[in-house]
Amino acid sequence: MKLLFIGDIVGRSGRKAVKNHLSHNQYDFIIGNVENSAAGFGITDKVYHELKDTGINAMTAGNHTWDKKETLSLINNWDVFIRPANLSNKLPGAGYKIFDVLNKKICVINLIGRVFLYTSNCPFETFNNIYKEIPDDAFVLVDFHGEATSEKQAFGYFAKGRANVICGTHTHVQTNDLKMIDTNTLYITDAGMCGAECSVLGMEAGNIIERFITQIPHRFTVETKGNIMFNGFSFTIDDDNIIRDYKLISEIYPEEEM
Structure with missing residues (x-):
C-alpha cells in the first residue's frame, strides 16, 4: 500500500499544486494538512469538498482550525476532517479517526504543540490516552502541528515504537530529516507546504515585510502569482x-502550466 502525506496547503495556489500532483493519482491513501487551505486561514465547506474530490482521504488541521466561522457548525459533518485532539473536549469534531483501507486500519491523529502557540492540553499525555483506544493492528500516523522543532523532535522520540509515522507541520518549510527513528517509526520535523514558491509561507511578501519593519498589523493575503510548489512525502507499507x-x-510547477 502506498501512502502520501501533504504539507500545509495554503490557499488557492496550494490547492492547485495538490491537484497538479494528484492528477495521476498513484496512492492508496492520502493525508493532507488543510488548516490554511481557504484563503490561507482555516477551511470552508466548499474547500473541504473540493479537496476531498481531489483525492485527499484524511484532513488534519492546527491553530487555524476555527478561523472560518462555519467550521464550528459544520465540522461534525466533515467525515474525514480531524482537528487537534489536545484542545478542549467541549469543542466539536474529532481529534483522531480510524479509516479502513484495503483491509487495513489506518489511524490518523492530529496534535498541536504548546510552544509559541495558544494554550492547549499536553500533546504527550493526549497521545498516551488515545493510544490506549486504538486497535493493536492499526497503522498509526500522527500530524504534530508545532512551532518549535525541539518539541516536535521530542515528541518523535516519545512516541517512537507506537506511532508508525510522525510528521511535523505548521512551519511550512520542508526539513531534510525524513528518517526512521525506530525499527518502524518514520519521522520528519516538517513536511513543508503547498503554495506559491516566491512567498513568505505562502503569503504575499510585501505586507509581511512591512509588519516586521513597522510592527503594525497588516492583512496577509495568499500569493497567487508565479511558480507553485508541492511538498510532502510518500511511503509504502506491507501486509x-x-x-x-x-x-x-518537493516539486515546482511553472506558472504557465497552471
Whole structure:
C-alpha cells in the first residue's frame, strides 16, 4: 500500500499544486494538512469538498482550525476532517479517526504543540490516552502541528515504537530529516507546504515585510502569482504494517502550466 502525506496547503495556489500532483493519482491513501487551505486561514465547506474530490482521504488541521466561522457548525459533518485532539473536549469534531483501507486500519491523529502557540492540553499525555483506544493492528500516523522543532523532535522520540509515522507541520518549510527513528517509526520535523514558491509561507511578501519593519498589523493575503510548489512525502507499507520505502517530495510547477 502506498501512502502520501501533504504539507500545509495554503490557499488557492496550494490547492492547485495538490491537484497538479494528484492528477495521476498513484496512492492508496492520502493525508493532507488543510488548516490554511481557504484563503490561507482555516477551511470552508466548499474547500473541504473540493479537496476531498481531489483525492485527499484524511484532513488534519492546527491553530487555524476555527478561523472560518462555519467550521464550528459544520465540522461534525466533515467525515474525514480531524482537528487537534489536545484542545478542549467541549469543542466539536474529532481529534483522531480510524479509516479502513484495503483491509487495513489506518489511524490518523492530529496534535498541536504548546510552544509559541495558544494554550492547549499536553500533546504527550493526549497521545498516551488515545493510544490506549486504538486497535493493536492499526497503522498509526500522527500530524504534530508545532512551532518549535525541539518539541516536535521530542515528541518523535516519545512516541517512537507506537506511532508508525510522525510528521511535523505548521512551519511550512520542508526539513531534510525524513528518517526512521525506530525499527518502524518514520519521522520528519516538517513536511513543508503547498503554495506559491516566491512567498513568505505562502503569503504575499510585501505586507509581511512591512509588519516586521513597522510592527503594525497588516492583512496577509495568499500569493497567487508565479511558480507553485508541492511538498510532502510518500511511503509504502506491507501486509504487516512495516514501512518498506519512503521519500521526500518537493516539486515546482511553472506558472504557465497552471
